[in-house]
Amino acid sequence: MTETTPAPALARDGRDTRPLVAHIVYRLDVGGLENILIELVRNLPRDAFRHVIICIADYTDFSARLPEGVEIYALHKRPGIGPGMFLRLWRLLYQLRPDIVHSSNLAALECQPTVTLAGVPARVHAEHGWDMADLDGSNPKYRRLRQWLSPWVHRHVTVSAHLADYLTTTAGIPRTRVQHIVNGVDTRRFRPHDHTQRSPDAPLVIGTVGRLSPVKDQATLVAAFAGLRERLPEHFPRLRLVLLGDGPEAARLREQVAALGIEEQTWMPGNRTDMPEQLRAMDLFVLPSLAEGIPVTVLEAMASGLPVVASRVGGLPELVEDGRTGTLLEPGDPDALCSTLADYVRDPGRLQLEGARARERAESTFGLGRMVTAYAELYRSLLPAARRPRHPSAGGA
Template sequence: MSPRISVARIFSRLNIGGPSIHVILVSATLDPSRFQSTLIVGQEGPTEGNMFELAARYGVRPVRIPSLGREISVWNDLWTTMVLWRWMRKARPHVVHTHTSKAGFSGRLAARLAGVPVIVHTFHGHVFDGYFGPVLTRMFILLERLLGRLSDAIITISGRLKDELVRRKIAPADKICVIELGLDLDAFLAVKGRSGVLRAQIGIDSETPLVGIVGRLVPIKDHRTFLQAAARVREKHPRVRFAIIGDGELRSALQAFAAEAGIEAQVYFAGWQKDLAPIYADLDLVVISSRNEGTPVSIIEGFASGRPAVATRVGGIPDLVQEGKNGLLVPPGDPVALAQGIIRIIEDPEMARLFGGRGREEIRARYGVQRLASDLGRLYCDLLARKGIRLQETGKSVDGMA
């Protein structure tokens, strides 16, 4: 029997969101007869929530390093690098795979210093647009170029994101491969009709149009534009209701803005919901208003539930939402266009049904978690083989890698 490949997966914090779901599922579904996985995470913020309950449900027990987190601090980041280096020198993983920029800095630097054979980093999105000013953004781009040289492979979750990284010279195209998200979608694919769960919370019947947005309440998600669009939709369709599912640092400000806009009665702040399949079942439409995105899990889950989408044309969203086929795309920061997209779908139930059905069929074949685990396992074996380390059979090469 071949020895198992030891993989250390490093992630900045297990806050509620798509990347957290991703690292949990990958850690849980890599073949345990071939891989030994360790998930290392930092500290989430006080308003972010966490997904340790989901990790426990899948049998994943993360190693926690409190100094690894969201905030930028030179001394704290260097301390985190030293802590990770010590752990790697003791554990001797064959592969270190980092996710998100903060973990990518400390994790990749520590792995190189510790002599880890294979270093991989995944971009779930990037911080080059919409997060920082021009000087800090330029600094991050230069840092990512340096870290790209320390990496044996870089993964993106969409083709558009790969193209953007190549354009920004983060790494050459032959070092970047596209491995799309994989999720446990069975509960969403099983959705048939209304569940009544969310509608009961709001106090509306099954015939009232309900538009939802799912995600963290943080600036990059631009819920303010969503609320501005909601106000415009209400002018034409006063019966429509809007649900904001999620929580975060901007909740109070967004609630105040809804009140100022006169739509407090039409907007329901649902907070985090543990079981999302019944929530999507009660929606007529899923919206994304973000200024920047990777591949949003909420759209994947919405499509799997048979719900159409209206989303901003940013990041990897156009790889997922195909204009006029399974949803509509609008410019970011444009509440008029967003409102028009929402109105088009709620006024045309047949179009909504067609969009939702097409989205579901594509998601069913494209975003399964076993496909993701297989792609990653093959990549790890390929990269180790290039270093002369053959613990497992490599199989077919992953798309995008030579």
């Protein structure tokens, strides 16, 4: 007698056998975490999972990047504690009946008790980086908050080993409930430009991408770039500085650029939708942040064949191989950064060599497929056996 495998049970909402994953973020806008969320929803196998996005505050037109059919909800939380938001969240979860909730970063972690009360059987929380008020994880308030909220989470995910160590050693979360899943990058979309035929007199572009905020410290890069005027007077006229992104520091950075007299060589266009093309137009990528997790912008720069100069903070040493794919520096030191930039300007061969190595590292270690597979396996492991997708595809078809 031949045994037959029973059909998978319907998901909790009764609409499909594919489990529904509800992703909770504070706000869906341009950013690294948000890029990872979009890529995850786009590339997790569509024959295995469904998705819905819940924003604690609101969302922007960045949401247009979501695949067709993925619903998005905003709870419109105002600044402050806002207990009414948790009631709205409970009602929404009761209506949607997701099988999995995946929250991201500290503001969304506060939703996990409500998620539990709504009866969601599988609960994941991901840490993507540090808050400006807690650059090194020493803030006791945030540590206690994570400790108190952790029992409502089945699995904590960190994008860097640095964050995983913080959760287990400082926040005291058991290692069995902490999983390190590194961010991934689409190496087909982000690819190098051929610079081998460029003229030696062509502009050399030093660029960065990120939210213009204090924690990203673009001011140090602006000061370092301006310092090249005296350090490399013969090269300086052909140098260009590109700051891609928008945020609360935009006006102050423009004032700094004007005060230093580098307006003609600096481009600050705000947020861009053509990021692969913008990165291919650069020669050197710089990330002078004061704190980081595993920044997506660095992965995109590496995939684009750019050497990366970055601060030696957070998860950045896990990405940049110092002296091989770029250079690591102590944060907040414009003189040291200026000296490093000058070394690259003087040595075009180094730009090409380290850029090629960065591309190889992006392809071998930080491919998007690895990240997607890891999350698919995590989701399946947390679901009751009867509701697990049988054989998810390798990607979102």
